[in-house]
Amino acid sequence: MxxxxxxxxxxxxxxxxxxxxxxxxxxxxxxxxxxxxxxxxxxxxxxxxxxxxxxxxxxxxxxxxxxxxxxxxxxxxxxxxxxxxxxxxxxxxxxxxxxxxxxxxxxxxxxxxxxxxxxxxxxxxxxxxxxxxLLGMHGMTAYAGFYEVAAPKKGDYVFVSAAAGAVGQLVGQFAKLLGCYVVGSAGSKEKVDLLKDKFGFDEAFNYKEEEDLAAALKRYFPDGIDVYFENVGGKMLDAVLVNLRLHGRVAVCGMISQYNLEKPEGIHNLMHAFKKRARLEGFIVFDYYHLYPKFLELVLPYIKEGKINYxxxxxxxxxxxxxxxxxxxxxxxxxxxxxxxxxx
The missing domain is CATH 3.90.180.10 (Medium-chain alcohol dehydrogenases, catalytic domain)
Structure with missing residues (x-):
């Protein structure tokens, strides 16, 4: 044969x-x-x-x-x-x-x-x-970027862009399980509703309906943002920099808004990074695969107990x-x- x-x-x-x-x-x-x-x-x-x-x-x-x-x-x-x-x-x-x-x-x-x-x-x-x-690259990305790079604490104010995506939906749930206040952005009413009703975000908004992203973030974070999980880049990152709290952290996971541009957009508000003593750190999940067993120990019980939706x-x-x-x-x-x- x-x-x-x-x-x-x-x-x-x-x-x-x-x-x-x-x-x-x-x-x-x-x-x-x-x-x-x-x-x-x-x-x-x-x-x-x-x-x-x-x-x-x-x-x-x-x-x-x-x-x-x-x-x-x-x-x-x-x-x-x-x-x-x-x-x-x-x-x-x-x-x-x-x-x-x-x-x-x-x-x-x-x-x-x-x-x-x-x-x-x-x-x-x-x-x-x-x-x-959830149990592959995207779950590991959410885990590494949130727990290892962003160094979150209970009570932190957390913002996640592209929050209804494969990584963002997990970051938001990890943050809620830690006891953080979490807001996500997405590109449709359906996704915004999912973030609040299925994934347990405290608030969510449709970025396409906001003329001023910095003002929108100020509305949801009147006291500022401790942790920003960055999936988008461009205008969204610029708006976050204005709204960071003192010692804010930005975990740079991706910048989907820039991938198809011939010339990437510039960032205008970077001065706020030193004003706020902020930390912006890019990361690649490959560098954290050695933590995969530790990740499974955390996530598998959450799945089986129904504490994580995907x-x-x-x-x-x-x-x-x-x-x-x-x-x-x-x-x-x-x-x-x-x-x-x-x-x-």
């Missing part, structure tokens, strides 16, 4: 120099691949089950020295975070039928030659799709992935954007 199978893939046609990515920048192709690991390889062959759509993937479509992760290769499958099942293994740490999360291809089957960045899934009494977000926006089929990815930049998704390639 042949080990060769047809393998549907999502390919990047060519690098995007500027502007928004389009669905037409990606194409679907079918190739052949073996379900056996090449002789002598320490890699694994996996069947991809769930894929994650993430804003940082836009920067990987441009071959720029400013990228913090390697650019995609035109003509090759896009790569991103996902959940997969091991079909064949050349590494002792992973066996056939093990489940893993980490970097994989946007394709039905992948040969992963570098397994150092993969995490074996030990807890399967929660939805597997959670490992594309919302996924799911689309079916690999061919739906390009539209799902592009939709992130117009706020089309509500919750963590997940692509179901196959169900276990």
């Amino acid at each position: 042949s080990d060769m199978v047809e393998n549907k893939q999502i390919i990047l046609k060519e690098y995007i120099c500027q502007g928004y990515a389009k669905e037409s920048d990606m194409v679907t192709q079918v190739s052949k691949m073996s379900l056996k690991v090449p002789h002598g390889s320490h890699g694994i062959v996996v069947k991809n089950l769930y894929l994650s759509c993430d804003p940082f993937m836009r920067s990987r479509m441009t071959n720029s020295e400013s990228n913090f992760v390697e650019a995609f290769t035109p003509g090759q499958p896009i790569t991103g975070y996902g959940v997969a099942k091991v079909l064949d293994s050349g590494t002792p740490n992973l066996k056939k039928d093990d489940l893993v999360w980490g970097m994989t291809g946007w394709e039905e089957y992948s040969l992963i030659t570098d397994t150092d960045g993969l995490f074996k899934i030990e807890h399967t009494d929660v939805p597997l799709s959670y490992y594309t977000g 919302l996924e926006d799911t689309v079916e089929g690999l061919e739906s992935a390009p539209a799902a990815l592009i939709g992130l930049f117009s706020g089309r998704n509500v919750g963590k954007q997940v692509v179901v390639v196959a169900r276990e």
Whole structure:
């Protein structure tokens, strides 16, 4: 019996120099691949089950020295975070039928030659799709940025931008569980309602309806902001700087408003950082993966006790992935954007 199978893939046609990515920048192709690991390889062959759509993937479509992760290769499958099942293994740490999360291809089957960045899934009494977000990179990002970088204290005033997204919704809930006052911003009434009704934020507002963001933040934080979890950048960051309290902290996670701009917007209110003795610290989740066991110890009980809610926006089929990815930049998704390639 042949080990060769047809393998549907999502390919990047060519690098995007500027502007928004389009669905037409990606194409679907079918190739052949073996379900056996090449002789002598320490890699694994996996069947991809769930894929994650993430804003940082836009920067990987441009071959720029400013990228913090390697650019995609035109003509090759896009790569991103996902959940997969091991079909064949050349590494002792992973066996056939093990489940893993980490970097994989946007394709039905992948040969992963570098397994150092993969995490074996030990807890399967929660939805597997959670490992594309809540129990994967996004959960670790929220955990590291909030607890390790922002150094929160009970009673802090916390603001989260892009708060209905995969990371923001978790940061807000972590803050509430710690005993903080939490406000989030989002881009629609539906998302604002979710923040208050499902995720337990104290307040939330639609930034698209605010002519003056600094005034809006002053309205919700009359005494100022202790912690800002930064997902947006640009005008929102400028408005926060004006409203920081003394010794405020800004955990810089991402700047989705800037990813598609040819020339990023400038920041005009940085002077407030030294006036307020504030700390702005950027971070990359890769630097905190050694804390993953500690993260699971905190989060798994919260999930099982119903203390954390998590919302996924799911689309079916690999061919739906390009539209799902592009939709992130117009706020089309509500919750963590997940692509179901196959169900276990």
